[in-house]
Amino acid sequence: MLPNVKFCGITRPEDAFAGMAAGADYLGVVLGPSPRRLTVTQATSVVTSTRGVPVLWVGVFIEPDLGGISAAVRTIGLDVVQLHVPVPTGFARDVTRETGARVWCVGQVIEGEVTGLEGHGGDEALDAVVFDASRAGRSGGLGVTFDWQRAKTSIDAWRGRARIAVAGGLNPANVGEAVRILEPDIVDVSSGVESAPGAKEHQRMRDFVDAVRGAHRP
Secondary structure (H helix, E strand, O other): OOOEEEEOOOOOHHHHHHHHHHOOOEEEEEOOOOOOEOOHHHHHHHHHOOOOOOOEEEEEEOOOOHHHHHHHHHHHOOOEEEEOOOOOOOHHHHHHHHHOOEEEEEEEEEOOEEEOOHHHOOOOOEEEEEEEEEEOOEEOOOOOOOOHHHHHHHHHOOOOOOEEEEOOOOOOOOHHHHHHHHOOOEEEEOHHHEEEOOEEOHHHHHHHHHHHHHOOOO
């Protein structure tokens, strides 16, 4: 079974529609520091423009503020909360209880080892872990890959506990290899399908989905 596709860093309705037309399962808006950052009002405008179309919206958050996250989920109409910061044990459960949204947390991959997930070992509310490259303590939006072969053992240890998502430097040319090596449930791309930060290139979005569909797992 091939992975779901998420196009992250959506800033314009036309890019959202292009992603859906290409076959995306998830679209993401960034609500923390980033060249692709949207305000809650801007994100609401983008998300509501797609109402009635079968796609799930992911909000990327940097601050573990339950009240702020809950308000944003309800205002924007998010289906998934993606947390790019270590959070206390049980935080994912609290988010789901307050909002009904699924929760994804980010595992930072550094030299083949995963960090940032210490509070989630037994968290049944965690829907997915997004494994992303990390540099200088920062993950997400870097546009760089991590060593998939070296990290495979650490990532495989999470199978059965949460769905596996892979991000970091993916593009139409390399996503097939990532799928074959890591066998993820979700692949997550932002800069790899852009002409500039926040401006998606629609042909590259289609090429990315085609590459995922063309990947053959061992």
